[in-house]
Amino acid sequence: MRRGGWITAGVAATVVAAVLGAGFVVQRSVLPMPKEESLVALRAATWLQRHRLVESSFTVNGGATVTSSCLQDWFVVDGKRSRGALLRADDGYVLFAVPPHTLLARGAQGVESSSPLVLLELAGCPRVLVRRLDTLAQERQGLTLANGRLGFVLKGTHITLTLDTSSGAPTAVAVTSAKASGRARIRFVSLTPAVQRKLSTGLSGLHALNGVSGP
């Protein structure tokens, strides 16, 4: 290449580098960084989103410890496939929730008196928590972060997620509402077809909680 060609290439490269650099510096210096609590909430939401099965050991209003599995899956309701949550507790309680109109339950007196939302939250049902976390992170409001605990409000319940310090994964849930308070330790479990079948069968005998339809 002749000298003129080198000059042309050099100046062009300088312009490209200047645009890259100046563009970056302007964005970095003018636009605010996302809030720490928003980033932490999104990391927690990502953990929840990656798993369709969560096991939980929880107590409500100081009662006995209940172990539960919450399956987040597609269900056929009124002939339509919809996403919902199926909660099975070791005391025989079953809660089946498919937004917006299906909320059915069957089972023991122990946890049945608690609000379905509180139970779904304590069971770590992923989609219930993910949607709220995503929304609040995106709105940049309604999230508090202190000592590895992420707090937020969901339909009148105050939720505190305890997060693993290294991975950011939720490990515990505390829920407080006007009528109930509870604590839970949660862990994510790999969902196998066998477990999925086992959890999804035997849904007959569920009764509507809000005068709603069933599967």
Next chain:
Amino acid sequence: MATLEHAGPGPIELSRARTGARRLRLLAWIGAWWLGGRAVVVATAVAVHYLGPAGWIRHVSHATLLGPLDAWDGRWYRIVAGGGYLLVPGRQSDPAFFPLFPVLLRALHATGIGLGTAGIVVANVGFLAALIVFYLLSRELFDEGMARRATVYLAIFPFGYTFSMVYPESIVLALIAGAALTGMRGRWGIAAAAAAAAALARPEGLFVALPLAVLAWQQRRVLTPARRGLAVGAVLAPLAAIGSFSLYLGQVLGDPMAWSQAQKAWGRQFSLFGVFHAVGHLGRAVSLDAWVIRDVVAVVLYLALLFVAARARVPWPWLLAGLAIVALPLFSGSFDSVSRFGLLAPPIFWGLAALGQDPRLNRAIVAVSIPLLAGAMVALPLQFP
């Protein structure tokens, strides 16, 4: 003995004074059309505030007098300006919105103005600048009549209510026209800055590289090696600007392609067969939301105007850039928002100006555009632009 000081203004001074007066008259003329067009938009926005329709825009957008101008994507630009970028995987999130406009909102916000008001100010002042630069570019490419008609049509174009909203379109149009104008005049450093800024505000800014590349090629023999380098740099500047956005997102969010990820969540996933999907599924799209027809009409109108522009000898790089701006979104499988995207294609307005050479057509275009502009503004709460 008489001295030069006593001889009154010389021919140079007279010529300068005449040029100054001509410029002032021109600015007043463009300003009047800007004011007239924006008055229609603002008055209609106020009417929508008081009388509705309520539509789909948030209650908060109906709460203030000019709230409708702040609706839809305006909220996303305000979120970025107020809280920075955040990628929410699998959900519609803000890295789909390019950074220059939020940067400008934030800069103005620093003077104490609210982000929504800052957005409306930037967009409308930006549109005045766009009209001026677009007129100058049009005059450079065509004759005075064509430039004037194209500028008038742009000022009152029915889909042009977006130029008054908290959207970056007016700024991008000003920068695209500015990049080309300065490139034509051999001021390649400014052209590079304008082209880069255009791409940093909307991805469509990338297409200004096409006319710039042809201009640089045409000027290659008269430019010194260093200025040739500036010209090549100006052609590459839009790509580098998008690269700077990726660099920033990589540093802040850990994902340099976060903007592309977010675009996918907004339904902007491009594929070779996307256009067939868009056309093939049109019936279903219309049954779900009849407003799609608005954008289909816009696509047909824009393509027809590009055809007219081609017959009126609008330079082919501009036609190609215009075609890319109108047709490429269809490859994402949807007609959504093409009516707005087309506003960034200058040859569309040159095509319209070519039609308007006939005085009757000229009067008809003006007479139809103004009520359509008001009508489109009334429909704003019902469908995103």
